[in-house]
Amino acid sequence: MTRVPVRRFAFLVILAAALIACVSPSAQTSATAPIDAILEAPIKDGKIAGASVAVVKGGATLLVKEYGSADLELAVPTPPKATYEIGSVTKQFTAAAILLLAEQGKLSLDDELTTLLPDYPSQGHRVKVRRLLNHTSGIKGYTEMPEFREFQRLERPRQELVTLFGGQPFEFAPGEQQTYNNSAFFLLGLIIEKVSGTTYEAFVKANLFDRVGMPDSYYCSGRTIRKNHAHGYDTENGQLVLKAYLDHLWPYAAGSLCSNTADLVAWTRALHGGRVLKPESYREMITPGVLNDGTRIRYGLGIAVAEIGGRRAIAHGGGISGFLSEVEFYPDDDLFVVVLLNTAGPVAPRDLARQIADVVLPRPPDRSRTFQGDLQHYAGIFGGRGRGRDSKVRIAVENGALVFADLAASRAPEKLSYYGNETFGFKDTLVMFERKDEAVARLRVDTGTGHNILTRVADKSQIDRR
DSSP: OOOOOHHHHHHHHHHHHHHHHHHHHHHHHHHHHHHHHHHHHHHHTTSOSEEEEEEEETTEEEEEEEEEEEETTTTEEOOTTOBEEOGGGHHHHHHHHHHHHHHTTSOOTTSBHHHHSTTSOOTTOOOBHHHHHTTOSOOOOGGGOTTHHHHTTSOOOHHHHHHHHHTSOOSSOTTSOBOOOHHHHHHHHHHHHHHHSSOHHHHHIIIIIHHHTOTTOEEOOSSSOOTTBOOOEEEETTEEEEOOOOOTTTTHHHHOEEEOHHHHHHHHHHHHTTSSSOHHHHHHHHSOOBOTTSOBOSBOSSSEEEEETTEEEEEEEEEETTEEEEEEEETTTTEEEEEEESEESSOOHHHHHHHHHHHHSOOOOOOOBOOOSOGGGGOEEEEEEOSSSEEEEEEEEETTEEEEEETTSOSOOEEOEEEETTEEEETTEEEEEEEETTEEEEEEEEOSSOEEEEEEEEEHHHHHTO
16 A cells, blocks of 8 residues: 655645535535424414424434524523423333333233233223233223313322223223323333332333433423423414423323433434344334234334335324424434424424425335226215214315315315325325225224224215205
């Protein structure tokens, strides 16, 4: 190998450094400017108070940045390492805790709920631990109960909440459908405490936070003063207001953890990099569950396993009084996206994260197809159980396309794309039609965190007569 003279080598090093200094700022600007625009727009519009975002691809940190305000009243900018209530992102930590206890032989995913919590009123149903972890238990969700609105303001023994939702009829037999369920994760917290002999908070800190290296993560509190903790805001009549009070006795193992972007990137990399669970446990966590009829859902254990914007993703969002969150891992691209907002309102962090992924990654292939046939066969009204309420959906044909309208919600109707095999969809939701005696009789609505089966209650001719 030819030896380069020392002086010439030094000159080349200095020249290279100068070139990097010249190129890096513009390259960084081209990478971050579109993401800045995505986050700054809703802040300028007054729709969110502040945000923290992290974008990491492979070993490169593309962006770690704070936006807007951590406190609107005192005009405090969002500080570095700001912490937020992460709501249901908590569920993957709860699931990991359960899997760790299973690795230790202290429980099994196939244990029945009443084996671990003998006093729970199972009403003759057999509920396995895995059914709690993937929202297929059928247990009544407490956050959807009108009685919980006042209950959440109280400081009472946790068992009183179990009595409240445990006395309600099951929404469906375990494994028949999937409905997002905070009661199940509340029960998982109680199981963790009983089996481990310590509190949920202490178990998660010692076995997950400390193990991974998450110094700024903790169990949330409405009274403890935490440095760099962002204040939360709700939205009323299009205006930001101080967040409603919620005692953190109640979100518990379903949604009471606080964290920041740096810690959540560290967690996501460790979880999916094999540093939290054994390989077989990790596979359990990210393997989509199966309903009693063999239908595979798009949710593993405490985490969704579905496409986001046409890309394979392992992700979960969170929503709690004053805060919204989204943590996404795109395994095919080794991309991590974390979006934390200190505002509960019309801006969804999942939409922001998807836009960020669109900036960073190549455009995904379009899986939609041209439908050949008569779309009117699918038109009608379909009804069944939804999350905490009866669900009713109207399918209609408009301008040569199927349109999906949730009659129990105020959202605008969605145009459906066709994916083949009588499966349609919008955004990340799948709408799958099923026939009986050659006629369309049911549809399945799969959101990634729910899989509900609705039966046709009126056909097109009946709708036309109304």
